[in-house]
Amino acid sequence: MRKTSPASAIPPAPRRRAPSRRAIATSLSILDAAEELFAERGYDGASVRDIAAAAGAQIASISFHHGGKAALFEKVVERRADELSKLRLDQLAQLHQADGQQTLNDILSAFLRPYLEKIAAGDPHWIAYARLVAMVSADARWRQIAERCFDPTANIFIDEIAALFPGVEKSAVAMAFVFSVSAMLSLSTSQWRIEALSGEAPAAATMDALSDALVRYCEAGLRAALER
Amino acid sequence: MRKTSPASAIPPAPRRRAPSRRAIATSLSILDAAEELFAERGYDGASVRDIAAAAGAQIASISFHHGGKAALFEKVVERRADELSKLRLDQLAQLHQADGQQTLNDILSAFLRPYLEKIAAGDPHWIAYARLVAMVSADARWRQIAERCFDPTANIFIDEIAALFPGVEKSAVAMAFVFSVSAMLSLSTSQWRIEALSGEAPAAATMDALSDALVRYCEAGLRAALER
DNA sequence: GTCTATATGTAGATAGAC
DNA sequence: GTCTATCTACATATAGAC
Structure with a gap:
């Protein structure tokens, strides 16, 4: 029942390169800042601008690292x-x-x-x-x-x-x-x-x-x- | 110690004309719609646009009757x-x-x-x-x-x-x-x-x-x- | 991965005609 | 009192240079 083709049978790992130390730090500081601001002002009351600013990150980083505001809240x-x-x-x-x-x-x-x-x-x-x-x-x-x-x-x-x-x-x-x-x-x-x-x-x-x-x-x- | 002038001593009543029946209805329907939407979506999640629409009123009526969004929430x-x-x-x-x-x-x-x-x-x-x-x-x-x-x-x-x-x-x-x-x-x-x-x-x-x-x-x- | 610039939408408030 | 039109500010998201 096994496929005979060697390596190609297993699709080439869709795994990305391990993120850099700095990328991890950015991602984490966004998570921490979001936690604080969501708790304090609610989901609608906390803007991604303020979260990014509090995290010392760029607004664009939020979509890049976490996939948008809603996904960030869930995380x-x-x-x-x-x-x-x-x-x-x-x-x-x-x-x-x-x-x-x-x-x-x-x-x-x-x-x-x-x-x-x-x-x-x-x-x-x-x-x-x-x-x-x-x-x-x-x-x-x-x-x-x-x-x-x-x-x-x-x-x-x-x-x-x-x-x-x-x-x-x-x-x-x-x-x-x-x-x-x-x-x-x-x-x-x-x-x-x-x-x-x-x-x-x-x-x-x-x-x-x-x-x-x-x-x-x-x-x-x-x-x-x-x-x- | 009393002023001698007759009616002018008492400042002309700052009282407005009684609001019309329709005005009262508008004001009330805004209050009811706001109650529902604030409860459902939170203060920041409910917009005055949606509240006005749900009440069948104009956006401008909210400021006119209730003095703005925050004052409306309090009422x-x-x-x-x-x-x-x-x-x-x-x-x-x-x-x-x-x-x-x-x-x-x-x-x-x-x-x-x-x-x-x-x-x-x-x-x-x-x-x-x-x-x-x-x-x-x-x-x-x-x-x-x-x-x-x-x-x-x-x-x-x-x-x-x-x-x-x-x-x-x-x-x-x-x-x-x-x-x-x-x-x-x-x-x-x-x-x-x-x-x-x-x-x-x-x-x-x-x-x-x-x-x-x-x-x-x-x-x-x-x-x-x-x-x- | 980061950052700038910008696209696109919506927010709350009000001036002024009616 | 009502309603139209508009002002100004800020929202989320992303394209593309670096």
Whole structure:
């Protein structure tokens, strides 16, 4: 069944020459600048001009390296989503290896803590990421990004939670899960609102305390919504 | 100390002639069209051209009646916010009249139910409103709208809740309150995400069931986050 | 790969006739 | 109050020199 012709059978590799160090730097700085400006001003509010300027690059570089504004936005979201999904699934795998019965708190922590630790470290890239996720989640125009970047991991966690509540419909679990993700995102997207509503005393709460409160909030909320 | 001249002392009323019926209709249809398009595409994504076209009005009418795009956005948010705040504060007043000790569930219901009833009725204007609130809450550029339209009522409810948890810092209550508002908004803003994550079975859950689940979720979450 | 120059479209606002 | 016509600015994208 094999073709007899030697090398020509395999089409000549459509692979390009490896990009130069400088090209990589340009491409990356555009990605970083885009992340910041998209998060701050939204997709329509951030122009490729401003992104290029912030990156110290040419406008034309954006189309050249990333294929246009829309494709750039997708790459920005995808880069972070992939890293975060990996961390979350790693946590889940560790739970399974420990092979005691995992609790709701374990599963929720595996999902929430990796992100909470990122923002507790104060990394502005990850604070920006919450705003991007909120945009994608609220805008049907980015449906494909959500399906590709968020849904696979979310489904795994929803199924894990559903296993703890036999007889409860998956849609109910999905709903309570979305409530929890929304609450998590609000820590970043609405930080200024929380501060504005906190009154005079700034209350130098550590991010760790906020994280713990969020996990407790979500766990209790999920139980109340799903238990009979 | 009074001027002796008769009518001229009082400056001629700067009041304009009452607007015509048609003018009112134009102004209103612009407001309605703007609400829909701002919610669907965001502030930057919705152009005044499209808004005018959707309203069946002229582009120039937008500046004439509403003073420009930014002012129009504010009016759109303010109109709904005022109506909703009134409903919420009415509910709270009824609780106080009943003068039994009000529970956390009472207070949360007074805040959440008026909005949940609006969307349970399927009114697209109110579903759109959640998206607008989410935009304003996530974007510091609209800080003034949030301070004027949302904060006064939110502060009243936060204080009511705080009274049930003596010794807990107001900032902790504000945080848990923002979690709850985020979860509430996600019912409208991320409805399509909930559906996508619910799996094959569409599960024709009534909006009333979703509302009850949300209130249970928020109440239990608040308790867990605030109780010692 | 980078950069200049430009093509082509659309944005929000308003002057002035009606 | 409405509507036409137009102003000015800025958007994304790309062709072609380097």
